[in-house]
Amino acid sequence: MFRSLRINIFIYYFFTVTCFLLLAYYFVNILHVENLYLFALIVFCIVVLSGVFISKLAVDPLAEYVHNLQALSKETLHELNLPISTITATTQLLSKKTEDEKTAKRLARIDTACKMLQERYNELDYLIKMQTEQNVKEEFFIDALVRERVAFVEKIYPQMHFNFYAEPMLIFGDKKGLAKVIDNIIDNGVKYSTTLKQIDIEVKNGTITIKDYGMGMDEVELVHIFDNYYQTNKNMQGFGIGLNLVKRFCEKNNIELLFESSKNIGTTVQLKFKNKLGK
Numbered sequence: 001m002f003r004s005l006r007i008n009i010f011i012y013y014f015f016t017v018t019c020f021l022l023l024a025y026y027f028v029n030i031l032h033v034e035n036l037y038l039f040a041l042i043v044f045c046i047v048v049l050s051g052v053f054i055s056k057l058a059v060d061p062l063a064e065y066v067h068n069l070q071a072l073s074k075e076t077l078h079e080l081n082l083p084i085s086t087i088t089a090t091t092q093l094l095s096k097k098t099e100d101e102k103t104a105k106r107l108a109r110i111d112t113a114c115k116m117l118q119e120r121y122n123e124l125d126y127l128i129k130m131q132t133e134q135n136v137k138e139e140f141f142i143d144a145l146v147r148e149r150v151a152f153v154e155k156i157y158p159q160m161h162f163n164f165y166a167e168p169m170l171i172f173g174d175k176k177g178l179a180k181v182i183d184n185i186i187d188n189g190v191k192y193s194t195t196l197k198q199i200d201i202e203v204k205n206g207t208i209t210i211k212d213y214g215m216g217m218d219e220v221e222l223v224h225i226f227d228n229y230y231q232t233n234k235n236m237q238g239f240g241i242g243l244n245l246v247k248r249f250c251e252k253n254n255i256e257l258l259f260e261s262s263k264n265i266g267t268t269v270q271l272k273f274k275n276k277l278g279k
Contacts, residue, residue, distance in 0.1 A: 016050045088114045112155045142169040143203045149182045166203035181246050185210050206273045213266040
């Protein structure tokens with residue numbers, strides 16, 4: 001698709017420039033036009049028309065491609081929702097009826113896996129709405145959202161101990177996007193907590209504070225943490241793009257993002273909200 005698009009644009013551009021040069025030659029050397037204003041007006045019209053056609057050639061196929069991709073994503077999401085809901089409901093029903101401890105643990109793992117799939121479903125739905133410029137903002141309590149995220153990650157990382165304290169905080173914003181940000185920061189804290197398996201999370205005075213007691217970073221590493229594909233530890237899983245997404249979300253939603261870290265002591269991340277509605 002893109003190869004043929006480039007060829008079409010090149011052919012049209014080559015044809016347009018050739019016509020422009022021939023027209024200029026015709027006006028100057030054959031007609032001997034001395035009215036420069038008329039000549040400039042004709043050239044301007046040709047340039048504008050060429051720009052319109054070139055942009056149409058470039059954008060229309062891409063717009064159609066994106067539209068088809070969005071349609072496919074929506075259809076896929078719709079088809080995924082039913083099996084996820086069915087598996088979740090079935091495992092919960094079986095968990096209530098089973099008395100065998102091993103079976104109960106296995107069902108709990110299946111239920112956790114389904115919840116993780118549901119999270120990915122919600123993220124895809126969120127991204128589609130963002131791409132189509134739908135309004136994703138709503139009024140919600142940040143303390144309740146953080147409590148929900150902590151409860152979710154506790155099931156994924158049972159080896160971690162989460163100290164959680166929250167005061168009520170109501171805002172109007174992007175709830176799903178903020179949930180992704182919180183998950184990203186907590187996930188980083190877990191990955192780099194090599195010794196003390198503890199993370200402190202606090203919601204207070206319009207600020208979310210997430211503190212880990214892991215490897216920490218020096219000043220040189222702190223400078224690069226928002227760079228795409230940068231990781232302080234190359235042995236860790238991931239692609240090094242999480243904090244870059246966090247930063248972009250905070251900038252877009254008027255949230256102050258602060259990092260404080262010390263080597264072998266830990267890292268503290270703060271999200272300071274400027275659009276707080278009240279308590």
